[in-house]
Amino acid sequence: MKSIYHQALGEKFDRLHPELQKKFGITSEQKVMVLGQGRMTEIRGTPALIRPFLHIGSKDHVIFAERGKDVPFTLENYSYVDEQGCEAISYIRRFFFPYAIRGFDAVMSYDPEQETVVDDLGKSGRLSTVMELDVTKEGGLLMRSREMKLNNHFTFIGPRTSLYEHYEEKNQAFRVHVHVEHPLVGTLLMYEGLVHTEFLPITPNHIPERGILT
Structure with a gap:
């Protein structure tokens, strides 16, 4: 069985760095989870006057208002x-963060009709977007979002997300870059950091509902 990213990238998947192939090649048949731990060098974005409104999105783990440097970070992929x-x-x-733990969650799946990955955002998954995938000449993975939909029906002008990930041999870790930008507001969220990753065995009973912790 090919992973959702392997299906979306096709032959380009083989151009990924071997560690990226391992991480983005996981399927349910393997019965493993990916656990990443690291620190984000800096989390920034969103004009100060608008930032308080992001607390609404934090309840559904779509976005958050806190900003800072050297922020501890974890990632779980099921x-x-x-x-x-x-x-x-x-x-x-x-x-x-010093006074809060914030989530930024999603579930990705492969859409055979569009031949690419669909990203359902937050714990509820009410917001969704289609992703464009590509492989850089260094073997990194680049994902960019297209239009956004609400409840899979209503298309609207929403934020666009770019995710870039590559493997650093020196640190034996993944370097992650994420940029969320709205065409009217500008950068809503941007972070970058180094994440050390391990693969752990799991059983179906260990997988949260929708793969997302509540």
């Missing part, structure tokens, strides 16, 4: 079969 019988992978991101 590969599982969803209610429609399709392969899906959860992204459970946690940022540990």
